[in-house]
Amino acid sequence: MPDDEVDLRALFLCLPEVAVLAGLSAARRFGFGVLREDAVHIQLPPDVSRPRLPGLIVHHGVLPLPEPVMVRGIPCVPPARCAVDLARTVRRLDALPVLDAALRSDLVTPDGLHAEVDRHRGLRGVRQARELVPLADGRAECRQESQLRLVLIDARLPAPEPQVWVCDDWGNRRYRIDLGYEERRVGVEYDGMSHLDRDRLRYDRERSNWFDARGWTMRYFTDRDLYRRPDYIVALVRAALAASR
Incomplete structure (x- = not known):
């Protein structure tokens, strides 16, 4: 019905x-x-x-x-x-x-x-x-973002903060991360279907290079990772957090 x-x-x-x-x-x-x-x-x-x-x-x-x-x-x-x-x-x-x-x-x-x-x-x-x-956190903006956060929390990793703004060298907000560990400069993002568009791909590459240049370690995951191999997500984020120390 x-x-x-x-x-x-x-x-x-x-x-x-x-x-x-x-x-x-x-x-x-x-x-x-x-x-x-x-x-x-x-x-x-x-x-x-x-x-x-x-x-x-x-x-x-x-x-x-x-x-x-x-x-x-x-x-x-x-x-x-x-x-x-x-x-x-x-x-x-x-x-x-x-x-x-x-x-x-x-x-x-x-x-x-x-x-x-x-x-x-x-x-x-x-x-x-x-x-x-x-x-529960009302800043989460989609179902998969919330699920990704829960996978990390259930693995006893520190709880990431949803929708973290990262500023440029002049203190202006430049990019927002799905899930972030700001003090460690580690970001975690979910890549959905919208990221398959060519213009979006160019934007993502520019964004990724910007984060790399400022010492951020970014980890990106898809629906396959989230629903079929959550252990892979946990392993990569845990390693990124350990390296950030």
Whole structure:
């Protein structure tokens, strides 16, 4: 079922009045839907029967539901509840991107996430959410950047800082790095499809030479590295940090 405005409104006309948009569907509506799924997720109280409609996934919430948040006419679980629900239930590598994006949306605060985790005490997956909430950082700008950061943290390397600006010799901001260890002059970046363009390639070469000339060690990784050989990422970054000493 597509998450189309007209279809969504039509769907809610067929649902119990207490139904609220939840999970990945609510996250997408709030603007932190970094994970995609075609199905529509809703939440109902435990004592309300489960409607059977194609493309609909129903969650019976254990916790009392706070007052729904209306987003363009559709009732949704509150943003912090949505973010923590997902942080509990999706795989760890996807959970931190959700939390980062929730903070970036400005609809959720770190204190709000901590308070929400406390409300989920004893529920499945809350340990994962409790570990990841302190690591969440709204400066992260894409899912893969958040995942790359988590790979390094889980390997017990120092946590890199997202979106580090590097200045030129006159103190002007020149380039921004996905993840950086500023004191060590080590940068870590994710190269996506946008880096295959010829003009972008020229820009990247100029940028790389600029960093080299100023003593920065840059390490670049792709989706193959991130999803198939994370140990390779860890080994290269660990070596760069060791050499920087």
